Amino acid sequence: MSSQTTDQGAPSGRSVLVTGGNRGIGLAIARALASAGDRVAITSRSGEVPTELADLGVIAVRCDITDTEAVDAAFTEVEATNGPVEVLIANAGITKDTLLMRMSDDDFTQVLDTNLTGAFRCVRRASKGMIRLRRGRIVLVSSVVGLYGSPGQVNYASSKAGLVGLARSVTRELGGRGITANVVAPGFVQTDMTAALPEAQQQAYLSAIPAGRFATADEIAGVVRFVASDEAGYISGAVVPVDGGLGMGH
Template sequence: MTSSEFVCRTVLVTGGNRGIGFAIAAEFVALGHRVAVTARSGAGPVGSLTVRADVTDPLSIDAAFTEVEAAIGPVEILVANAGITKDTLLLRMSDDDFTSVIDTNLSGAFRVVKRASKGMLKARYGRIVLVSSVVGLLGSAGQINYSASKSGLIGLARSVTRELGARGITANVIAPGFVETDMTAELPEAQQAAYKKSIPAGRFASSEEVAKVVAWLAGDDAGYISGAVIPVDGGLGMGH
């Protein structure tokens, strides 16, 4: 197959109702794929199917997949993007602050990958993209829970690659740095300037730039890439 031959796939993006997840879903819609998003509230972009799901609840995930499969077909491309933060310093971090972030960001990814892999194994085709973060590689003060959860996605993807790689299934990780979102827009200008000073590119990424990398990794041109960590961080995490 050449890169000019488009194949329409069924795509599921978790947490696709806002931010990076919304942009990823919109990119797949623009490319002509059948796209569904999971969300606890809100909706995905126009042209996508929104299903309610909580990634901490296996029954909720199974119901969401069943709904997607009935409406647009078995999931061929999974983007595990759903995540939360509960930032605070180590000595102030409660057990719940830690475990709830791990349960959503890491265990949640495990649950959706496990459910999606059933159909992928049957089809002998699948693309799994896990949305990590530069802090999963660099660490971040006040984000021990978040950094640990995002670092764990790398081990998950690489182990999935070793288990399922011979079945036409790839599993990769993207590690975005600072991205232009509502959250970064609310930062004081001086703080934004300080962050940008630490980024060789001198700016934040757009959500669309992250989305295009995900779409490429999920495409046939990247079929021989698996277990990789692709930084989308303007050079911030070089060497990690």
């Protein structure tokens, strides 16, 4: 995947789009790729870019990934500024946790529509430009929960497991065109959300992790950056766990 040049002839990195790149893991991924020299855009519902990303030249576009027209408009905006998307990081996701017997149809379908169908919408739209370029990197951010399971997360686990089938089917369809599709599956990550958990609950999670600690968002971002790199050109359809050993064998 060669670097592109701007209209002025100056070398630049690849055109990258990170969905849900305004906070947490998505922000860390956007920061890592921008720091490596790529032209990075993020999506968020607000369309605002965090200051630390703006300082790296990252742009933001407003996008609701449950809306096909909004996805198309976001890609069109990114293409106009940064060129065709060469690297897609499908990271945006939501949770609506509750036990199976209490989970409503809406609880289930809304999570699937964002986490799985939303990723599909973005992959489908990105593939158009990648096919023309005959190169591309697609990285779907899943979760250890997708293969390991978790009580109270039937909807979330189903959506994250579905990303594996999406990546592997895309690999079989588009692998001959220089396009890779992989899944990165984080375990528990040290974020504002985990920090807000009761201490007893945090300790219960930690006791199940062989590494004995949560991951940092930067550790997840480093793996995503590698999977999206030239060096990973012969890796496709893979599930890369970044979970401290929590999901071994799954």
